Amino acid sequence: MSELDPHVLDADGALAEAHAGLSRAQLLGAGLAATGALLALPRRARAAQLSKTDTDVLNYALSLEYLQAAFYTEAERSKAIRGKAGEAAKVVGAVERAHVAAFLDLLGSKAVKRPRFDFQGVTENPRKFLKTAVAFEDLAVAAYKGQAIRIESPAVVSAALGIHTVEARHAAWMRHLYGIKPAVNAFDAPDSKKQVLALVEDTGFVVDSPRVKAKRKPGYTG
Amino acid sequence: MALAIALAGGLAAMAASREDAGPRAGASPQRGALPSPPAPALRIARPRPLPAERHLTRWAPLRRAVVARARPAAGARPVASLERLTPEGTEHPVPVLGRAADRAGRVWLRVGLPVLPNGTTGWIPRRAAGQYVLVRTRLVVDRAALRLTLLRRGKPIFAARVGIGEDRWPTPAGEYLVRNRLHGYDSPMYGPVAFGTSARSPTLTDWPAGGFVGIHGTDRPDLIPGRVSHGCIRMRNADILRLAELMPIGTPVTIR
Numbered sequence: 001m002s003e004l005d006p007h008v009l010d011a012d013g014a015l016a017e018a019h020a021g022l023s024r025a026q027l028l029g030a031g032l033a034a035t036g037a038l039l040a041l042p043r044r045a046r047a048a049q050l051s052k053t054d055t056d057v058l059n060y061a062l063s064l065e066y067l068q069a070a071f072y073t074e075a076e077r078s079k080a081i082r083g084k085a086g087e088a089a090k091v092v093g094a095v096e097r098a099h100v101a102a103f104l105d106l107l108g109s110k111a112v113k114r115p116r117f118d119f120q121g122v123t124e125n126p127r128k129f130l131k132t133a134v135a136f137e138d139l140a141v142a143a144y145k146g147q148a149i150r151i152e153s154p155a156v157v158s159a160a161l162g163i164h165t166v167e168a169r170h171a172a173w174m175r176h177l178y179g180i181k182p183a184v185n186a187f188d189a190p191d192s193k194k195q196v197l198a199l200v201e202d203t204g205f206v207v208d209s210p211r212v213k214a215k216r217k218p219g220y221t222g
Numbered sequence: 223m224a225l226a227i228a229l230a231g232g233l234a235a236m237a238a239s240r241e242d243a244g245p246r247a248g249a250s251p252q253r254g255a256l257p258s259p260p261a262p263a264l265r266i267a268r269p270r271p272l273p274a275e276r277h278l279t280r281w282a283p284l285r286r287a288v289v290a291r292a293r294p295a296a297g298a299r300p301v302a303s304l305e306r307l308t309p310e311g312t313e314h315p316v317p318v319l320g321r322a323a324d325r326a327g328r329v330w331l332r333v334g335l336p337v338l339p340n341g342t343t344g345w346i347p348r349r350a351a352g353q354y355v356l357v358r359t360r361l362v363v364d365r366a367a368l369r370l371t372l373l374r375r376g377k378p379i380f381a382a383r384v385g386i387g388e389d390r391w392p393t394p395a396g397e398y399l400v401r402n403r404l405h406g407y408d409s410p411m412y413g414p415v416a417f418g419t420s421a422r423s424p425t426l427t428d429w430p431a432g433g434f435v436g437i438h439g440t441d442r443p444d445l446i447p448g449r450v451s452h453g454c455i456r457m458r459n460a461d462i463l464r465l466a467e468l469m470p471i472g473t474p475v476t477i478r
Contacts, residue, residue, distance in 0.1 A: 207353055218404050220454050221391070221451070222454050
């Protein structure tokens, strides 16, 4: 698979359910009066208002948020990551799921579907979990930074910056837990989409659906 | 220098307004000189913890052929050899029932095994299994009532009468997994769709392809409900088609 394939379907559904519950709660909530003009539009109209470039950037960001949300969610469900790292996984996982829900809400039918992930046991090994978490968070920070100048809508820039700083806090937190200094550089360089997707592909974490259906005569006992 | 003074003044005003919680916010002339930031395009909800789910089960396809062992250790007694593919050529799902780490920190999974006696479990290295897939459905086959019920999150969403094994070829009680789904074949006795399970006939042990119990349609709907099969669970064709719309692969199966 050459990149995060939007056509690979999700059988899990946990994120979609979280999205449905969260977005409806938000839509029905009372505190929406202060949101911007884009948010004031119905969901379909909001997605239609997005330029092609902004839609592409948002879907790219959503793909990374899917990856992170699935990673922390699986780690939490495995119950193998304990102590401070386990607590961080819970907190960061909830944040990443909220990010996914927000992107899905904004993009509507234009949202890419969640790929399938096979974390190959990394979510069940505390040391490997933290090492990967550092890599993912650093990657997300560099990816958001890499797209900032491409975004056309000020409202989308504002949203991206709001998430970018949160990802940077996550990066610092995971680095601290992993035992490396959170902030040693005077300048953080951006990563291009090509660089980011190549790194994700190298992990082997994005996989196809298991092939469990076939056109074939059964050999069951009958 | 002028910029530095302006920034310092602005920051001091911001600090003062935050300490004062509101009424003075925006009163500083330095802040008013710049436009307010645009409202973000995303509405990000308050993060919520994962819900506790009682009806969530997990399976994983095998990445390679592997020996399942009695304990989570490379030197433990072999329990069964598992192939990467099922006899039908599909990937081989196993239910994940538990996990443990050995002394070297390697992760092992306790999985249900498609071997006789039914209900056997064993340990495989985590690396031998692929992605985890979560399922919220469960299929319950009540042999006394000759009825099958599909549950989602513990609630019935579909039920149908079924045919099960004759007394000499009983449908085996136990906990199993839906392993695959076959379609597009030309064999009316299996109906339009057939699901394979990890249950095995305890009597037809020399059946070709291993004697696995299936859930499928039929060309004899007049025999349903009844004890009419070699162990498979037969359904009317309209019912198996409806079940196929609702039941994902990996659904656990309880036969009681």
